[in-house]
Amino acid sequence: MGTSAALDGLVAFLRDRDDAEPGVGAAMRSQVLAGEPGAGVFMLLHGLTASPPAWRAVAQALHARGKTVVVLRLLLHGYADRMTPALRAVTAQALIDDVATVVRRVAELGEVLTLVGHSLGGALALDAAAREANVDRAVAIAPFLGIVNVPHEVHPLIAGALRVARNRFLWWDPVLRERMEPAHGYPRYPLAALLAGITIADRVRDDAHRAPRARAIDLVLNRAESSVNNRTALRLADDWRAAGASIAVHWLRDLGWSHDIIEPDRPPAQRALATLLTIVEGEHAPTDREHRIPGGA
Numbered sequence: 001m002g003t004s005a006a007l008d009g010l011v012a013f014l015r016d017r018d019d020a021e022p023g024v025g026a027a028m029r030s031q032v033l034a035g036e037p038g039a040g041v042f043m044l045l046h047g048l049t050a051s052p053p054a055w056r057a058v059a060q061a062l063h064a065r066g067k068t069v070v071v072l073r074l075l076l077h078g079y080a081d082r083m084t085p086a087l088r089a090v091t092a093q094a095l096i097d098d099v100a101t102v103v104r105r106v107a108e109l110g111e112v113l114t115l116v117g118h119s120l121g122g123a124l125a126l127d128a129a130a131r132e133a134n135v136d137r138a139v140a141i142a143p144f145l146g147i148v149n150v151p152h153e154v155h156p157l158i159a160g161a162l163r164v165a166r167n168r169f170l171w172w173d174p175v176l177r178e179r180m181e182p183a184h185g186y187p188r189y190p191l192a193a194l195l196a197g198i199t200i201a202d203r204v205r206d207d208a209h210r211a212p213r214a215r216a217i218d219l220v221l222n223r224a225e226s227s228v229n230n231r232t233a234l235r236l237a238d239d240w241r242a243a244g245a246s247i248a249v250h251w252l253r254d255l256g257w258s259h260d261i262i263e264p265d266r267p268p269a270q271r272a273l274a275t276l277l278t279i280v281e282g283e284h285a286p287t288d289r290e291h292r293i294p295g296g297a
Helices: 003-019 051-063 092-107 120-131 151-166 191-206 232-241 267-281
Strands: 032-033 041-045 066-073 113-118 138-139 170-171 189-190 216-222 248-252 287-292
Touching: 003 032, 003 092, 032 151, 041 051, 041 092, 041 120, 051 066, 051 113, 051 267, 066 092, 092 113, 092 120, 092 191, 120 138, 120 191, 138 189, 138 267, 151 189, 151 191, 189 267, 216 232, 216 267, 232 248, 248 267, 267 287
Parallel strands: 041 066, 041 113, 113 138, 138 216, 216 248, 248 287
Antiparallel strands: 032 066, 170 189
């Protein structure tokens, strides 16, 4: 299949995929930005309750550099009704299978594929990197491999409690509630979605005894992370290295207490953008390093 035909086929596939969920908002659909042949393709996965516009700044910058960019809307995300209960139906396996299917379709472009994910999308990127031969490199930004300060070993207990209360919703911001911005994200999430995230995180963690299929993996962690468990990410890196994988850990310093470090309308993400682009687009080297974010204390 020629590159042009493959690109047209991918656009049609993602259009039909989004059409299968009638509630998806027009601005929150999956996106394909065609770049120059041979420049590589970057597939971007957003986090829980977010949607493709969260990657706007990163996607535009990569595209301006000639890269083909695929911004995927995760299943049951991006509905025009921000108070939708749709995420009650989310499962780990559905998310995993869907990302794997899209990765295989993107691979038909015949370009080197870099899979980039933030938070829940970071965990999905790591899972695909572990199992999918078509992923050359994965970059996981603040990947959700567990809740901050909660040991991985207690996940079975947490998962049991989440199953019991899976339909209960929690607000991201109990004060702002439905007024919370950005408009392209949901202001609340069901415990079913948190259960799906923990299930994916545990699958990645439990599979770390063998090297991932991807050539290289970069983990991007905020020193002042507010939501996800950096310690579990480091343990994953150590185990994968022991299995022969090429891993780099990038520490972001002076960014401040935050997790949402790709959202283009938030100051931490705006400050981190240039550094994230350097990591995402740069050459992989299996060396841990520190990155000072401009504008910090």
